[in-house]
Amino acid sequence: MTGQQSSRAGWLWMSGLTAVAAVSSLASGSSCSAMGVEGDGGGGDPNSGGATSTSSDTGGAGGTHPPFTETTPTDQCPRPDTPWLPLAVDDPAFLGDSTDNASDDYSSYCGGGAEAGRPDVVYPVEVQNRGTLTITAAPAAPPTVVYVESECGVRTTFGLPPDQLPCLEAAGDQIQLGVVRNQQLFVIVEGVAWSGDFDVTLELTEPICGDGVINPASDIELAEQCDFGTSGGGGAGGAGGGAASNGCDASCRFETPVLNEDQCPGPNIDQLVGDPFSGHTVGFSDNHQAPCAPSNGPDRVYSLALQENDQLHLSVEADFDVVLSIMTDCDESKPAHCQDSPGVSTDESLQFTAPESGTYYIVVDGYDAASWGTFDLTATIQ
CATH class of the missing domain: 2.60.120.380 (Jelly Rolls)
Known part of the structure; x- marks a missing residue:
């Protein structure tokens, strides 16, 4: 089953830190192989390597990574004059930086970030449109965790159940949250074992009933009350709370129980x-x-x-x-x-x-x- 709610036990500011400048792109590479054996593709996009060569012992060209967004994280909850990173629909942000020289100021909700001595940095983000915010972490060495708060330094559940808290502890996992226009959030990246480079993507998409995220209200639209990730919001079965229904109608609103x-x-x-x-x-x-x-x-x-x-x-x-x-x-x-x-x-x-x-x-x-x-x-x- 797909989960919704539970809230026992379930969203993310630099003083004295010189942050490492954001990198503009990842380098591509190549590798050698024995005669007659295809070489491995070079480095590039951490999610897709370059194609292998079929005519020589040289690996294919490495994949490419979109340019990193020009922004610098802070080591602590930022000062009032710290600029916010704007995030708009169809204009993703690619965060690439390092936790080197950062201090351990906060504790994550997952992974090993809650232990002492785990360095962390903070990105203040301001959402420009109502929609679904998706945060994805690429593989990193050392491993990192990523989590979100609505008030910097204060654990936030966003009404999510404990097993769906806004925290990533594995590369490829995602955080998904329904957000509103001008909402301010804090995305925190924390080293699990030691400091190092990281690569995190923030993407905002239009809210859609049936995307599995309960989206808040806008000036002209009601808030979704439920969303099980099925087309039209509801699942198999008829309306009225029957045994085959999941109680969520095609507008992602509660059906009226019999x-x-x-x-x-x-x-x-x-x-x-x-x-x-x-x-x-x-x-x-x-x-x-x-x-x-x-x-x-x-x-x-x-x-x-x-x-x-x-x-x-x-x-x-x-x-x-x-x-x-x-x-x-x-x-x-x-x-x-x-x-x-x-x-x-x-x-x-x-x-x-x-x-x-x-x-x-x-x-x-x-x-x-x-x-x-x-x-x-x-x-x-x-």
């Missing part, structure tokens, strides 16, 4: 025992308080008939931090069992023995207000 599905007793799943079925909490209310989680996560309730001493096994796989519980009636003050694993957990399971025959109520809950999305639930009885 009235009797947004409260206890909810749909009956007696006929679905033994088979996994899909559901979602997208657009649903917080109607029930799971005793092992905070009180503001949206939830779904399903009713199920059990006989005395029936052993019920429940398992749920979600794309958000999920909590699973059972109630003996619709009075949430009488929970029979609640399961929430430590940390961010998108999978939960529990076993329950019915003390008497009757109807029981299964609650699939989000850990908090940002924990919502789609899930697969399986109930088996022995």
Whole structure:
């Protein structure tokens, strides 16, 4: 599944530093090979080497890298008079510099940057258009991490779940954020093991429903409420919160839940025992308080008939931090069992023995207000 929300445990200024000047381009190169064996392409774009030669023992020409953007990072949160790097749609910025001579001022959210002695530099960036910001890091030696903050030096989640925090720790990974016109951000590049050169690309594209990024509102457009990265925003299935729907309509807005599905007793799943079925909490209310989680996560309730001493096994796989519980009636003050694993957990399971025959109520809950999305639930009885 593609994930949306959870927010337990989930956007990036130089005093006394002479920064290394930005390089204008990467050098191309070549390599030799034994007679009759194609040579390797030379260096160039770190993501695409040069073509090999088929007629000699000399490697092909190296790839090319776009010119680096003429801007210099700061070693700390910049002063008020520090210029901002403007970033506009279809005008990417290529950041190439070094963490040499930089100090360790901040701690990253991923990789080894949180450890002491990891040098870092800061780029103040001002977004010129509403859209989707994509940050990509090229391979670097030594390895680096890249992360984003909306207030320099203050950890920012941007409403993202902990497993989707705006932090890169592997070359080729991406940070994607919905941004608005004139929004100011701080992109921080931090060495993991020691200082050295880095290569980071910032790209701003038009906001599109279905690109997997929840874009904020503009002066003339509503904010997206959901976006699962499928064409038109929503997934397979019809509207109205049915089991095959993900609750996100073609405009990336919440579908209106069917009235009797947004409260206890909810749909009956007696006929679905033994088979996994899909559901979602997208657009649903917080109607029930799971005793092992905070009180503001949206939830779904399903009713199920059990006989005395029936052993019920429940398992749920979600794309958000999920909590699973059972109630003996619709009075949430009488929970029979609640399961929430430590940390961010998108999978939960529990076993329950019915003390008497009757109807029981299964609650699939989000850990908090940002924990919502789609899930697969399986109930088996022995």
